[in-house]
Amino acid sequence: MSFNIIRVARVIMNVTDLDKARDFYVNALGMVETEADDTHLYLRGLEEHVHHCLVLKKAEQPGVHAIGYKVYKERDLEALAALFEEKGLPVKWIEAGSQRAMGKILRVQDISGIPLEFFYEMETVERYLQRYDLYRGARIQRIDHVNCFVPDVQKAYDFYVNELGFRCSEYTATDDDQIWAAWLYRKPNVHDQAFMNGAGPRLHHIGLWVSDPMSIIHGCDVLASMGYTQAIERGPGRHGLSNAFFLYLRDPDGNRIEIYTGDYLTSDPDFKPIRWSLNDPRRQTFWGHQAPDSWFNEATPFLDIHTGEPVRLSEAVLEKHKPDILV
Numbered sequence: 001m002s003f004n005i006i007r008v009a010r011v012i013m014n015v016t017d018l019d020k021a022r023d024f025y026v027n028a029l030g031m032v033e034t035e036a037d038d039t040h041l042y043l044r045g046l047e048e049h050v051h052h053c054l055v056l057k058k059a060e061q062p063g064v065h066a067i068g069y070k071v072y073k074e075r076d077l078e079a080l081a082a083l084f085e086e087k088g089l090p091v092k093w094i095e096a097g098s099q100r101a102m103g104k105i106l107r108v109q110d111i112s113g114i115p116l117e118f119f120y121e122m123e124t125v126e127r128y129l130q131r132y133d134l135y136r137g138a139r140i141q142r143i144d145h146v147n148c149f150v151p152d153v154q155k156a157y158d159f160y161v162n163e164l165g166f167r168c169s170e171y172t173a174t175d176d177d178q179i180w181a182a183w184l185y186r187k188p189n190v191h192d193q194a195f196m197n198g199a200g201p202r203l204h205h206i207g208l209w210v211s212d213p214m215s216i217i218h219g220c221d222v223l224a225s226m227g228y229t230q231a232i233e234r235g236p237g238r239h240g241l242s243n244a245f246f247l248y249l250r251d252p253d254g255n256r257i258e259i260y261t262g263d264y265l266t267s268d269p270d271f272k273p274i275r276w277s278l279n280d281p282r283r284q285t286f287w288g289h290q291a292p293d294s295w296f297n298e299a300t301p302f303l304d305i306h307t308g309e310p311v312r313l314s315e316a317v318l319e320k321h322k323p324d325i326l327v
Contacts, residue, residue: 001165003079004072005118007187008146010052011206012066013255013300014059015041020252021056028226029208029219029249029259030137034125035100042100045142045208047129050122051101053143054206062253063303063310064203066107066117067146067193069186074120077106083163084108092305096121111159112150113311114201115302138219138247138259144209145191145260149198149299151314156195157182166193168273169266170241172283180278180318183242188267190242197318201311202299205248205256213245216259220247234295237288238262241276248295255300 015021018041025031031043034052042052057065071077081091094105094117103121110116128134129141150156157179160166166184169191174180183191196204210216216236223231233256234248245262276283284291301310 001079003076003083003165005076005080005164005166005186006070006072008067008143008192009050009070009119009122010054010068010143011064011146011203012055012057012068013203013206014061014063014065014303015056015251015253015255016058016060016062017252018056018058023226024228024231024251025054025056026137028137028223028228029140029257030135030222031140031208032128032134037100040100044125045140046131046135047127047141048143049124049127051125052122062255063301064115065303066115066305067203068105068117068119069192070122071118071120074104077104077118077120080118081106081108087111087163090306107305109305109311110156112148112152112156112195112201113302114148114150115305115311137222138208139210139215140208140259141211142209143206144189145194145207147191147194147196147204147207147258149200149202149204149316150195151198151200152317153182153195153197154179157184160184160193167266167271169271170274170276172241172276172278174278174318178318181241185266188265190244190263190266197316198296198299199313199315200299201302202313203255203302204299205258207258207260210259210261212261216245216247216261219259223249234291235288238286239284240280240282240286241284243286254298256298 034042039058041056043054092107096103101123107117170183172181181196242263247259249257
């Protein structure tokens with residue numbers, strides 16, 4: 001391929017109240033506030049050397065403007081634009097300096113309608129990895145992944161693997177070997193992008209990485225002490241898929257966040273994807289409480305890169321399936 005996508009690097013998402021968002025993400029979860037203005041909050045993890053990984057934009061309704069990927073060289077943007085245009089997917093260019101801390105940005109809606117962006121440059125800032133005096137909450141270190149509902153996982157899988165150069169770490173398949181969910185990566189861990197079968201496209205969650213399970217447990221204590229007990233939707237627990245120790249939260253606007261640790265290295269070229277049966281209850285919950293219905297049904301809408309309106313949803317091509325937990 002004539003381009004090199006490095007990793008998922010940022011998400012731009014609406015919130016209705018910046019002060020409530022700040023209290024949740026900064027004071028409770030422990031993200032770093034790089035800067036803010038009247039309509040934006042720019043956040044990063046403690047180990048991140050770039051200006052932000054999460055942009056929270058004040059708006060009247062929830063919505064995700066873009067999932068951002070960093071590329072290796074600036075010329076990769078032109079190569080990606082050529083690919084998307086060849087596939088009949090219109091692109092949009094955002095000039096350097098038009099968005100805070102950002103260089104030139106390429107935006108496009110992928111084969112499922114998910115708004116993506118690709119960039120090479122972002123301003124750098126002080127890294128707080130060893131500023132332990134600033135650690136608080138769940139001690140968020142960095143953005144790790146996003147997970148999206150799409151109506152046709154096989155179609156999304158084929159596009160990301162065959163056209164964008166992603167690899168698959170794990171997947172869930174039906175008895176007749178149709179892909180129901182897939183975990184795809186560019187950086188060498190389990191995933192940058194996951195796809196799950198469901199009405200979409202919609203953002204299921206943003207995954208934020210922490211260094212150890214005790215950061216998640218401590219985060220639960222902090223959330224409870226600050227009155228955010230009801231924000232805990234699922235967990236703590238461990239996934240069979242990815243082996244991750246997890247906690248799922250809903251922010252004050254209902255956007256879902258996963259605090260995540262404990263996955264594994266996928267860099268070897270002979271690493272083979274791990275198949276899970278759709279009927280294996282351990283795939284989603286290796287141990288822990290059963291996920292609530294909201295985890296399977298609710299998600300945040302994406303916004304069209306050209307109109308700003310919610311992207312139209314399509315129903316899933318495969319039947320919904322909620323696993324039962326074995327006791």
